[in-house]
Amino acid sequence: MSPKKLVRKKRARGKAEESTSSPESKKKNSTTMPIPVDAIFDDIPSDHTLALQVTIPGKRPFTVPADEPELIIGRESHCAVYLPVENVSREHARIIRNGETFTLEDLDSTNGTFVNNVRIVSCTLHQSDQIRIGQARITLVRINPS
């Protein structure tokens, strides 16, 4: 292909763009119903929140929002994730939030902190990871605030 031809092609494309780029011409050519753009933006959730879904045998499951820089998990009632069950140390583990990264750290617990059956010292968490502390099971889940 000669350079001359290439230039001509570009010009032709440029013209075509000019003819359809104005909002007026688009309106004329459109055959579909107008879409209310604001509603689309409203429908897309931008405020995702992660939460810890906690399951303790014989008790009703509960959820703790993971929106603090640090969440302590343990048997003491002041713990953000309070686990009044056997084999859980007073302050057993903590979850540290750094932006969108959540790291689970064992706090030298007696019986250990497990992620997907691996006893960890610390571990970056991902959704659907199963944290096991004593008899409790904890999962990091995404929730959309209503």
Added chain:
Amino acid sequence: MTLATQAQSDRFYLTFWGTRGSISTPGTSTEKYGGNTPCVSVRFKNTEIILDAGTGIRNLGLHLARQIAREHKNKKLHLFLSHTHWDHIQGLPFFSPAYMPETKLAIYGSPKKESFLEAILSRQMDVNYFPVEMTALAADISIEEINDDILHLGDMDINWQEQVVHPGGSVRYSLAAAGKKIVYATDVELDKIIDGSERNDGPKLIEEYREFIHGADLLIADGQYTGTEYPDRVGYGHTSIPTLIGLANEENVKQLAVFHHDPLHSDTMLDKLWKNFAPQFASQEEPMNIFWAREGMTIAV
């Protein structure tokens, strides 16, 4: 857990910084297990060892650089290379402590490379590949081929063995202290040794491997391919998962970290492999805990 607490303990502390094989594989499908190529840090008391310098060493470097800046102390690090294929050395030019005068970095590799190890590492920092030459690094760097049978670093004994069934060869290491043993044996094609069709020394080599991993408290080992994939990858230098698990179980390994994940294996696939293999070995009479190594995980042994 603070470093001071770790230094008092009689346990190894081990972190995975890169677990992917062959090429770094960032992306949404590899976030969980990670896309960085091999790098594992191991600490026992005050001795700090790094296994391989794949792209994962960059994040380890950032972590260590913060420590060095905070503590205002010199840092002695020992880097053991399994071999010098790209995925095991490519992170070294991005290792921040190598640019800090407070760092003393000893790099160990196979004596089979003879004087080539230094040349190989500096060549990847040739101006045609990288803007900073190796001679410009501010750290005190020594490159050593291992000659002794067993190295003693602090309270740690480091044993090593050549793994010949990988293109270009590779080395496996075992770290022992306080009655515990960790084995790092990546980049070896065990299936090919067992098959024996191309080598006469197969039985000897597999026996050596068995002895080396026997009774390990943690084995970090090459399990790149599924049993279905392996027949199409013969000669690539990597082991199939069923072969690795079978040998580890027969040699009473207590915990197995499957390592050097294939770049095509997504998080979902690795999760499925774990679910397929792990339960039966976790519930047997002498349990073996199997997991797929993942970036950002620290465990104590």
